[in-house]
Amino acid sequence: MDKFTYEKPYYTLTQYYNEKYGCKIGKIALNANFTCPNKDGKKGYGGCTYCSKPGSGDLAGDKNKPLKEQFDDIKNIMESKWPSIKYMPYLQANSNTYDKLENLKNIYNEVLNIYPDKTVGISIATRADCIDEEIADYLGELNKVTNVQIELGLQSSNENTGVLINRCSTNLEFVNAVNLLRKYNIEIIVHIINGLPYENENDMINTINFINKLDVQGIKFHSLLILKETKIALQYEKEKFHILTLDEYVDITTKQIMNLRPDIVIHRLAADGVYDDLIAPLWTRKKLVVMNEIDKKLRSLNAYQGINYKGESK
Numbered sequence: 509m510d511k512f513t514y515e516k517p518y519y520t521l522t523q524y525y526n527e528k529y530g531c532k533i534g535k536i537a538l539n540a541n542f543t544c545p546n547k548d549g550k551k552g553y554g555g556c557t558y559c560s561k562p563g564s565g566d567l568a569g570d571k572n573k574p575l576k577e578q579f580d581d582i583k584n585i586m587e588s589k590w591p592s593i594k595y596m597p598y599l600q601a602n603s604n605t606y607d608k609l610e611n612l613k614n615i616y617n618e619v620l621n622i623y624p625d626k627t628v629g630i631s632i633a634t635r636a637d638c639i640d641e642e643i644a645d646y647l648g649e650l651n652k653v654t655n656v657q658i659e660l661g662l663q664s665s666n667e668n669t670g671v672l673i674n675r676c677s678t679n680l681e682f683v684n685a686v687n688l689l690r691k692y693n694i695e696i697i698v699h700i701i702n703g704l705p706y707e708n709e710n711d712m713i714n715t716i717n718f719i720n721k722l723d724v725q726g727i728k729f730h731s732l733l734i735l736k737e738t739k740i741a742l743q744y745e746k747e748k749f750h751i752l753t754l755d756e757y758v759d760i761t762t763k764q765i766m767n768l769r770p771d772i773v774i775h776r777l778a779a780d781g782v783y784d785d786l787i788a789p790l791w792t793r794k795k796l797v798v799m800n801e802i803d804k805k806l807r808s809l810n811a812y813q814g815i816n817y818k819g820e821s822k
Protein backbone atom coordinates (compact mmCIF):
# COMPACT_ATOMS: atom_id res chain seq x y z
CA MET A 509 0.00 0.00 0.00
CA ASP A 510 1.77 3.16 -1.30
CA LYS A 511 0.66 5.51 1.43
CA PHE A 512 2.34 3.51 4.14
CA THR A 513 5.70 3.16 2.52
CA TYR A 514 6.28 6.55 4.22
CA GLU A 515 7.80 7.00 7.61
CA LYS A 516 4.75 6.02 9.66
CA PRO A 517 2.30 3.13 9.32
CA TYR A 518 -0.61 5.57 9.12
CA TYR A 519 -1.56 8.65 7.12
CA THR A 520 -0.01 11.46 9.12
CA LEU A 521 -0.89 15.12 9.03
CA THR A 522 2.73 15.98 8.18
CA GLN A 523 2.54 13.74 5.14
CA TYR A 524 -0.81 15.21 4.06
CA TYR A 525 0.38 18.81 4.44
CA ASN A 526 3.57 18.00 2.53
CA GLU A 527 1.49 16.58 -0.30
CA LYS A 528 -0.89 19.54 -0.24
CA TYR A 529 1.32 22.55 0.55
CA GLY A 530 4.86 21.23 0.14
CA CYS A 531 6.01 22.77 3.41
CA LYS A 532 5.64 22.62 7.16
CA ILE A 533 2.32 23.96 8.43
CA GLY A 534 1.97 25.18 12.01
CA LYS A 535 -1.39 25.09 13.69
CA ILE A 536 -2.07 28.22 15.73
CA ALA A 537 -4.72 27.52 18.38
CA LEU A 538 -6.75 30.67 19.08
CA ASN A 539 -9.54 31.61 21.44
CA ALA A 540 -12.05 34.04 19.89
CA ASN A 541 -14.24 34.00 23.01
CA PHE A 542 -17.24 32.19 21.55
CA THR A 543 -19.60 30.22 23.74
CA CYS A 544 -21.44 26.94 23.18
CA PRO A 545 -25.13 26.00 22.86
CA ASN A 546 -24.50 23.18 25.30
CA LYS A 547 -23.56 25.71 27.95
CA ASP A 548 -25.87 28.66 27.43
CA GLY A 549 -29.11 26.64 27.53
CA LYS A 550 -29.95 26.51 23.83
CA LYS A 551 -29.15 22.77 23.81
CA GLY A 552 -28.06 22.18 27.37
CA TYR A 553 -26.52 23.65 30.50
CA GLY A 554 -23.09 23.02 31.93
CA GLY A 555 -21.63 21.56 28.77
CA CYS A 556 -20.24 18.11 28.05
CA THR A 557 -19.19 16.51 31.32
CA TYR A 558 -15.47 16.53 30.43
CA CYS A 559 -15.44 20.11 29.10
CA SER A 560 -13.00 22.37 30.88
CA LYS A 561 -13.55 26.04 31.68
CA PRO A 562 -11.83 27.22 28.47
CA GLY A 563 -14.31 25.15 26.45
CA SER A 564 -11.94 22.28 25.64
CA GLY A 565 -9.45 24.84 24.41
CA ASP A 566 -6.96 24.59 27.26
CA LEU A 567 -4.00 25.12 24.97
CA ALA A 568 -5.67 27.79 22.84
CA GLY A 569 -4.63 31.40 23.28
CA ASP A 570 -5.75 33.69 26.07
CA LYS A 571 -9.23 34.96 25.20
CA ASN A 572 -8.44 38.29 26.84
CA LYS A 573 -5.71 39.00 24.31
CA PRO A 574 -6.38 40.25 20.77
CA LEU A 575 -6.25 37.49 18.17
CA LYS A 576 -3.09 38.92 16.60
CA GLU A 577 -1.29 38.82 19.92
CA GLN A 578 -2.40 35.21 20.48
CA PHE A 579 -1.19 34.39 16.96
CA ASP A 580 2.18 36.09 17.53
CA ASP A 581 2.79 34.27 20.80
CA ILE A 582 2.89 30.93 18.96
CA LYS A 583 4.24 32.21 15.63
CA ASN A 584 7.37 33.61 17.25
CA ILE A 585 8.22 30.26 18.83
CA MET A 586 7.52 28.31 15.64
CA GLU A 587 9.39 30.66 13.34
CA SER A 588 12.55 30.47 15.44
CA LYS A 589 12.55 26.72 14.75
CA TRP A 590 11.17 26.56 11.18
CA PRO A 591 11.81 29.91 9.41
CA SER A 592 9.82 29.00 6.26
CA ILE A 593 6.79 27.62 8.09
CA LYS A 594 3.23 28.57 7.01
CA TYR A 595 0.17 28.64 9.23
CA MET A 596 -3.26 27.14 9.72
CA PRO A 597 -4.91 29.25 12.43
CA TYR A 598 -7.27 27.15 14.49
CA LEU A 599 -10.29 28.56 16.30
CA GLN A 600 -10.31 25.96 19.03
CA ALA A 601 -12.17 26.94 22.19
CA ASN A 602 -15.93 26.38 22.42
CA SER A 603 -18.17 26.33 19.29
CA ASN A 604 -16.73 28.62 16.67
CA THR A 605 -19.71 28.71 14.31
CA TYR A 606 -22.15 29.63 17.08
CA ASP A 607 -22.88 33.32 16.51
CA LYS A 608 -24.55 35.64 14.04
CA LEU A 609 -23.16 35.14 10.55
CA GLU A 610 -21.88 38.73 10.41
CA ASN A 611 -19.84 38.22 13.58
CA LEU A 612 -18.47 34.94 12.29
CA LYS A 613 -17.41 36.57 9.03
CA ASN A 614 -15.62 39.35 10.92
CA ILE A 615 -13.69 36.93 13.12
CA TYR A 616 -12.71 34.58 10.28
CA ASN A 617 -11.57 37.50 8.13
CA GLU A 618 -9.63 39.01 10.98
CA VAL A 619 -7.81 35.72 11.56
CA LEU A 620 -7.10 35.15 7.86
CA ASN A 621 -5.73 38.66 7.46
CA ILE A 622 -3.24 38.67 10.34
CA TYR A 623 -0.52 37.12 8.13
CA PRO A 624 -2.29 36.54 4.82
CA ASP A 625 0.86 35.58 2.90
CA LYS A 626 1.81 32.96 5.44
CA THR A 627 -1.68 31.58 6.09
CA VAL A 628 -2.87 28.57 4.07
CA GLY A 629 -6.38 28.34 5.50
CA ILE A 630 -8.48 28.32 8.64
CA SER A 631 -9.52 25.47 10.90
CA ILE A 632 -12.74 25.92 12.86
CA ALA A 633 -13.84 23.70 15.76
CA THR A 634 -17.56 23.41 16.32
CA ARG A 635 -20.55 21.16 17.04
CA ALA A 636 -22.68 19.44 14.43
CA ASP A 637 -25.76 21.35 15.61
CA CYS A 638 -23.98 24.65 14.95
CA ILE A 639 -23.87 24.03 11.20
CA ASP A 640 -26.85 25.12 9.14
CA GLU A 641 -27.41 25.88 5.46
CA GLU A 642 -26.57 29.59 5.83
CA ILE A 643 -23.25 28.93 7.57
CA ALA A 644 -22.34 26.04 5.26
CA ASP A 645 -23.07 28.23 2.24
CA TYR A 646 -20.80 31.00 3.58
CA LEU A 647 -18.04 28.52 4.50
CA GLY A 648 -18.33 27.14 0.98
CA GLU A 649 -17.68 30.63 -0.45
CA LEU A 650 -14.74 31.11 1.90
CA ASN A 651 -13.42 27.70 0.89
CA LYS A 652 -13.12 28.94 -2.70
CA VAL A 653 -10.51 31.52 -1.67
CA THR A 654 -8.73 29.65 1.13
CA ASN A 655 -8.82 26.21 2.72
CA VAL A 656 -11.54 25.76 5.31
CA GLN A 657 -11.36 22.84 7.71
CA ILE A 658 -14.23 22.16 10.07
CA GLU A 659 -13.45 20.14 13.19
CA LEU A 660 -16.53 18.37 14.51
CA GLY A 661 -16.79 16.69 17.91
CA LEU A 662 -18.42 13.28 17.77
CA GLN A 663 -16.54 11.68 20.70
CA SER A 664 -18.44 8.38 20.40
CA SER A 665 -21.03 6.85 18.10
CA ASN A 666 -22.71 5.21 21.09
CA GLU A 667 -25.79 7.36 21.74
CA ASN A 668 -26.01 6.11 25.35
CA THR A 669 -22.51 7.44 25.94
CA GLY A 670 -23.63 10.69 24.30
CA VAL A 671 -26.35 11.01 26.94
CA LEU A 672 -23.97 10.06 29.75
CA ILE A 673 -21.49 12.76 28.78
CA ASN A 674 -24.30 15.30 28.23
CA ARG A 675 -23.34 15.78 24.60
CA CYS A 676 -26.86 17.08 23.83
CA SER A 677 -26.39 16.27 20.16
CA THR A 678 -27.29 13.14 18.20
CA ASN A 679 -25.53 10.97 15.64
CA LEU A 680 -28.17 12.03 13.12
CA GLU A 681 -27.26 15.70 13.64
CA PHE A 682 -23.64 14.74 13.10
CA VAL A 683 -24.37 12.90 9.85
CA ASN A 684 -26.53 15.80 8.61
CA ALA A 685 -23.77 18.33 9.33
CA VAL A 686 -21.19 16.19 7.50
CA ASN A 687 -23.45 15.86 4.46
CA LEU A 688 -24.21 19.58 4.43
CA LEU A 689 -20.55 20.61 4.67
CA ARG A 690 -19.52 18.13 1.99
CA LYS A 691 -22.09 19.66 -0.34
CA TYR A 692 -19.75 22.68 -0.24
CA ASN A 693 -16.61 20.55 -0.46
CA ILE A 694 -15.41 21.51 3.01
CA GLU A 695 -12.79 19.34 4.67
CA ILE A 696 -14.04 17.69 7.86
CA ILE A 697 -12.00 16.47 10.80
CA VAL A 698 -13.79 14.33 13.40
CA HIS A 699 -12.80 14.33 17.05
CA ILE A 700 -13.24 11.19 19.10
CA ILE A 701 -12.44 10.37 22.73
CA ASN A 702 -11.22 6.96 23.85
CA GLY A 703 -11.92 5.86 27.39
CA LEU A 704 -15.26 7.57 27.97
CA PRO A 705 -17.05 6.20 31.07
CA TYR A 706 -18.25 2.60 30.74
CA GLU A 707 -17.24 2.28 27.08
CA ASN A 708 -15.56 -0.96 26.04
CA GLU A 709 -13.30 -1.78 23.12
CA ASN A 710 -16.26 -2.67 20.89
CA ASP A 711 -17.81 0.76 21.43
CA MET A 712 -14.57 2.45 20.40
CA ILE A 713 -14.11 0.25 17.31
CA ASN A 714 -17.76 0.88 16.41
CA THR A 715 -17.08 4.62 16.50
CA ILE A 716 -14.42 4.09 13.81
CA ASN A 717 -16.81 1.94 11.76
CA PHE A 718 -19.40 4.73 12.01
CA ILE A 719 -16.86 7.34 10.83
CA ASN A 720 -15.65 5.12 7.97
CA LYS A 721 -19.09 5.35 6.38
CA LEU A 722 -19.02 9.15 6.33
CA ASP A 723 -17.36 11.47 3.85
CA VAL A 724 -14.84 12.85 6.33
CA GLN A 725 -11.22 13.62 5.59
CA GLY A 726 -9.48 13.66 8.96
CA ILE A 727 -9.64 12.36 12.52
CA LYS A 728 -8.26 13.37 15.91
CA PHE A 729 -7.95 10.70 18.60
CA HIS A 730 -8.06 11.92 22.18
CA SER A 731 -7.86 10.06 25.44
CA LEU A 732 -10.38 11.05 28.07
CA LEU A 733 -8.85 13.58 30.45
CA ILE A 734 -10.35 14.02 33.89
CA LEU A 735 -9.70 17.66 34.65
CA LYS A 736 -10.29 19.55 37.88
CA GLU A 737 -13.56 21.46 38.22
CA THR A 738 -15.38 19.45 35.56
CA LYS A 739 -18.56 17.45 35.95
CA ILE A 740 -16.74 14.27 35.00
CA ALA A 741 -14.27 14.85 37.85
CA LEU A 742 -17.18 14.67 40.31
CA GLN A 743 -18.57 11.58 38.57
CA TYR A 744 -15.13 9.95 38.71
CA GLU A 745 -14.75 10.71 42.39
CA LYS A 746 -18.13 9.11 43.11
CA GLU A 747 -18.17 6.16 40.71
CA LYS A 748 -14.46 5.47 40.14
CA PHE A 749 -15.27 4.19 36.65
CA HIS A 750 -12.42 2.52 34.78
CA ILE A 751 -9.79 4.83 33.32
CA LEU A 752 -7.74 3.44 30.44
CA THR A 753 -4.16 2.51 31.23
CA LEU A 754 -1.48 3.50 28.73
CA ASP A 755 -1.32 -0.11 27.46
CA GLU A 756 -5.08 -0.21 26.98
CA TYR A 757 -5.11 3.12 25.15
CA VAL A 758 -2.29 1.97 22.86
CA ASP A 759 -3.96 -1.38 22.22
CA ILE A 760 -7.39 0.10 21.41
CA THR A 761 -6.06 2.99 19.31
CA THR A 762 -3.89 0.57 17.32
CA LYS A 763 -6.95 -1.56 16.56
CA GLN A 764 -8.91 1.54 15.59
CA ILE A 765 -6.15 2.61 13.17
CA MET A 766 -6.15 -0.86 11.63
CA ASN A 767 -9.89 -0.47 11.05
CA LEU A 768 -9.76 3.13 9.87
CA ARG A 769 -10.39 3.95 6.20
CA PRO A 770 -6.92 4.47 4.67
CA ASP A 771 -7.63 7.87 3.09
CA ILE A 772 -8.56 9.53 6.43
CA VAL A 773 -5.70 11.72 7.65
CA ILE A 774 -4.75 11.23 11.31
CA HIS A 775 -4.35 14.75 12.69
CA ARG A 776 -3.73 13.62 16.23
CA LEU A 777 -3.13 10.33 18.05
CA ALA A 778 -3.31 11.47 21.64
CA ALA A 779 -4.50 14.42 23.67
CA ASP A 780 -2.01 17.20 24.39
CA GLY A 781 -0.49 16.78 27.81
CA VAL A 782 -2.24 18.95 30.37
CA TYR A 783 -0.33 19.56 33.60
CA ASP A 784 -1.96 21.75 36.21
CA ASP A 785 -5.58 20.60 36.10
CA LEU A 786 -5.14 16.95 35.27
CA ILE A 787 -6.52 14.42 37.77
CA ALA A 788 -6.21 11.29 35.60
CA PRO A 789 -4.83 9.51 33.65
CA LEU A 790 -1.36 10.84 34.38
CA TRP A 791 0.31 8.99 31.49
CA THR A 792 -1.45 11.40 29.08
CA ARG A 793 1.15 14.01 30.02
CA LYS A 794 3.67 12.10 27.91
CA LYS A 795 2.15 12.54 24.49
CA LEU A 796 5.31 11.51 22.63
CA VAL A 797 5.56 8.29 24.61
CA VAL A 798 1.94 7.48 23.74
CA MET A 799 2.55 8.15 20.05
CA ASN A 800 5.75 6.09 20.02
CA GLU A 801 4.04 3.16 21.72
CA ILE A 802 1.29 3.18 19.07
CA ASP A 803 3.91 3.22 16.30
CA LYS A 804 5.81 0.39 17.95
CA LYS A 805 2.68 -1.68 18.38
CA LEU A 806 1.62 -1.26 14.73
CA ARG A 807 5.11 -2.18 13.54
CA SER A 808 5.33 -5.21 15.85
CA LEU A 809 2.08 -6.48 14.30
CA ASN A 810 3.33 -5.63 10.80
CA ALA A 811 0.12 -3.62 10.52
CA TYR A 812 -0.91 -0.24 9.12
CA GLN A 813 -3.91 2.04 8.76
CA GLY A 814 -6.85 0.29 7.15
CA ILE A 815 -5.36 -3.21 7.12
CA ASN A 816 -8.66 -4.48 8.53
CA TYR A 817 -10.92 -2.05 6.69
CA LYS A 818 -13.23 -3.93 4.35
CA GLY A 819 -14.98 -1.10 2.48
CA GLU A 820 -13.89 1.26 -0.26
CA SER A 821 -11.90 4.48 0.09
CA LYS A 822 -13.75 7.75 -0.54
Ligand code: SF4
Binds near residue numbers: 545547556560
Ligand atom coordinates in the same frame (compact mmCIF):
# COMPACT_ATOMS: atom_id res chain seq x y z
S1 SF4 B 1 -19.46 21.00 22.65
FE1 SF4 B 1 -17.30 21.45 23.08
S2 SF4 B 1 -17.31 23.49 23.99
FE2 SF4 B 1 -19.42 22.77 24.03
S3 SF4 B 1 -19.64 21.86 26.06
FE3 SF4 B 1 -19.07 20.20 24.68
S4 SF4 B 1 -16.82 20.09 24.79
FE4 SF4 B 1 -17.44 22.06 25.68
